[in-house]
Amino acid sequence: MKYRDLGDTGIKVSEIAFGAEFLVERPYEDTEDLIKACEANGINFVDCWMSEPDVRSHLGKAIKGHRENWIIQGHIGSTWQNNQYVRTREMDKVIPAFEDFMERFQIDTLDFGMIHYVDQLDDYNEIMNGPFIEYVRKLKEDGTIEHIGLSTHNPDIGLLAAQNPEIELLMFSINPAYDMFGSMGDIEEYRKEDAYDGQMFGLNPQRAELYETCANNGTALTVMKGFAGGNLLDSETSPFGVALTPVQCIHYCLEQKGVSSIFVGVKTVDELEESLKYCDATESEKEYVETLKNAPKHSFEGQCTYCGHCAPCASEIDISMVNKLFDLAKNRDEVPASVMEHYNNLKYNATDCIACGDCEPRCPFNVHIVDVMLDAQDLFGF
Structure with a gap:
């Protein structure tokens, strides 16, 4: 034990x-x-x-x-x-x-x-x-x-x-x-x-x-x-x-x-x-x-679970945190102020992604992380 x-x-x-x-x-x-x-x-x-x-x-x-x-x-x-x-x-x-x-x-x-x-x-x-x-x-x-x-x-x-x-x-x-x-x-x-x-x-x-x-x-x-x-x-x-x-x-x-x-x-x-x-x-x-x-219903394939297995990032981005903030905001009419503040306070955010793709093979659920970083840039405005 x-x-x-x-x-x-x-x-x-x-x-x-x-x-x-x-x-x-x-x-x-x-x-x-x-x-x-x-x-x-x-x-x-x-x-x-x-x-x-x-x-x-x-x-x-x-x-x-x-x-x-x-x-x-x-x-x-x-x-x-x-x-x-x-x-x-x-x-x-x-x-x-x-x-x-x-x-x-x-x-x-x-x-x-x-x-x-x-x-x-x-x-x-x-x-x-x-x-x-x-x-x-x-x-x-x-x-x-x-x-x-x-x-x-x-x-x-x-x-x-x-x-x-x-x-x-x-x-x-x-x-x-x-x-x-x-x-x-x-x-x-x-x-x-x-x-x-x-x-x-x-x-x-x-x-x-x-x-x-x-x-x-x-x-x-x-x-x-x-x-x-x-x-x-x-x-x-x-x-x-x-x-x-x-x-x-x-x-x-x-x-x-x-x-x-x-x-x-x-x-x-x-x-x-x-x-x-x-x-x-x-x-x-x-x-x-x-x-x-691979579940026949509600598969987790392609969905970030914020597990952090994608780390380390060459640009030192907290990838799981960016994913989580993106998920919290993406279905809202506008980005909640608390989420935007948290994103703004990140030392490195989606704009620092160099699209090297090194993180993607490490993701157990096959999330297209580079695409998420690009979408996060669009959503958060920078």
Whole structure:
């Protein structure tokens, strides 16, 4: 198992982490077996967003006595009401639910108190300007939580969080399918049968901006839904018309800028071992490029994913950044002022391209980079 820095927190976590969401309505023995398997394989990071009481109690019991082996993400705003999960910002529900989490986990201090599931701007603003964030701040001041995090599926909210110094960790849904989308205010949009009917190609530049912002600001970035709910693992349900392996999905996520760790949602040790194959996988087993490049649907062929493999440039142009700014601006009526400012601040831009073409053979998705540089010159005016 390899370990990565968790943003600027000073914490190191395993690249593969344990997402416990599938432990609902399963016996304690399953939780114990998974915790032991995680520890035996070097996994030291667990996320529990579920409010179902037994899941919390089982995890707390399984970890007790070796708490020091684990970095724990626990969610604030995930509650259990009338025998079902409810996301809420009502403080008379939020506070008892979090206290229940701490009691069932049998811990005095939680590593990351996660502001739970914020996908709408109104919700974010209400949280950050009301009693919810005051409660979270008080938890940190008292030492009940060490760090503040936030989970979202919306890149707009993610960017706000990544630019907020109070938010030290962002948990975000990353996979090749979701990464084709821009802003969405509802996770269910990704699951609709017609969601992938349009023309979508490669990594959406808005998401690329989020990942880079996390990397630049030292905001820890952890991954949920890396397998798109399992849809990417089956050619019948994959929006690409071809199946990816768990190893390929994990590698895709860990290659994105800023990413520290991916939570794999598993319910058995056998399922966990499928993900752990990543640790010993060969480069060819990890490689997803050819699969996505030649996919019968939504091929990434010819689309920049801002991976930076095109470097170095003879003119010292940050090619991936120029590509990203071009993609952010090309479909607008006019270039957004923020994008133009960022382009203007580049030390070297598209006008410095000498069209040598040395970068193009290095591009895994066969992007015609010289043509993009010429188009960027036209778009940005110089």
